[in-house]
Amino acid sequence: MNWKELFPQFEPALLEQLEKEGVERNFRAGDVIMRTGQYIKSTVLVLSGRIKIYRENEEGSEFLMYYLGPGEACAVSMICTLQSQTSEVMAQAEEETEVLMLPVQLMDQLMNEYKSWYQFVIRTYRSRFDELLTVVDNIAFRNMDERLEFYLIRYVKNTGNKQIELSHQQIADDLNSSREVISRLLKKMEQRGRVKLQRNMIEWLS
Amino acid sequence: MNWKELFPQFEPALLEQLEKEGVERNFRAGDVIMRTGQYIKSTVLVLSGRIKIYRENEEGSEFLMYYLGPGEACAVSMICTLQSQTSEVMAQAEEETEVLMLPVQLMDQLMNEYKSWYQFVIRTYRSRFDELLTVVDNIAFRNMDERLEFYLIRYVKNTGNKQIELSHQQIADDLNSSREVISRLLKKMEQRGRVKLQRNMIEWLS
DNA sequence: CAGAAATGGTGACCTGTATCACATTACCCC
């Protein structure tokens, strides 16, 4: 894949090194890319598709934090300069996804040699941190109906598609809620004219 | 104050520059050091005391994220290379606190010139991120009784003091709960022999 | 094509926690 245009801010030399030392990998929808407790051996740059980053607890409940799209990188995996750090989160392909994997040993050198890489890391970390803050806000201060609305809006923004192809169960899992609750709230949203419900699909109106 | 021993990992040249360009400031318990929406003009290194970093919503409810102690730094304020970024969080002195404030313009240079500073920034960001993940876990997966216990344990660890000098109201604010709920849960914990309750003080047993 | 599985709808009920109202206790200070 011709991914270089995804990173127009990178110097040519950096792009070349990424191409030489990185490995492209493909994942299908649903593939788990990284799991909690696993050692981080490479930094992940998303080339196409979409990855969801979520937290899992002991009982297997999930909690969605955010998505990574093309041109974005997994913050957690960029900062483990110390080798043999383990992941604190799960990463799973939401759709057909291509990524570039870079050995973590490379990070220090890239950081020192390329201003644009350094900027990229800083910006990545900063924006993931901000996104996490938003997550905290949502669960700390908002009710499920507001959180659901936020979830749907974010989905539409990320996919650029007003047809949300998810079952109520999937949404409930992402929000660590239950299907019945989500179904009822969606029904209410439909009555208020915000969405249109179909099987395996929610159409976002307005 | 002689704070250099707080950062034994820093090169002498770095310490010298920090001393020359940084400004020491004192805050009394309760002083707000940074508020949401405020422009970040300096990076904060904690020299003594304790700062709490929390999130505030529109209605004025609070939600504690974590504490910063001596030798630690505010991650948010380290990464705003782009000038005129605003803070997303509140920072408030929990007790008499001394900090070293460094102009943000300095960050780029320190980052490039001192390996140990670079390591420090990375480690700071990484550990704040992890702490935030723990926060997310707590509110997403745990009930108030567990969250309260986590809160008390963290307090004891941070202060090194089993006498927790807080009113129930303060705790309720930090956890975005209400006083009555906290009082009742504390009472239960006392019955189970985990704490001993006194006015304005909770003694952590075991 | 039949049976299984996934999806969604709905009512009854339960639990955790927020809220309100008010009583009690401890402490401070003139």
Next chain:
DNA sequence: GGGGTAATGTGATACAGGTCACCATTTCTG
């Protein structure tokens, strides 16, 4: 030491959201 105030205790009630039971419909699969 008495009055005021902050901290705490406690019952009653309200409500969001989780759980259970069950049913209907659609889709998948052998």
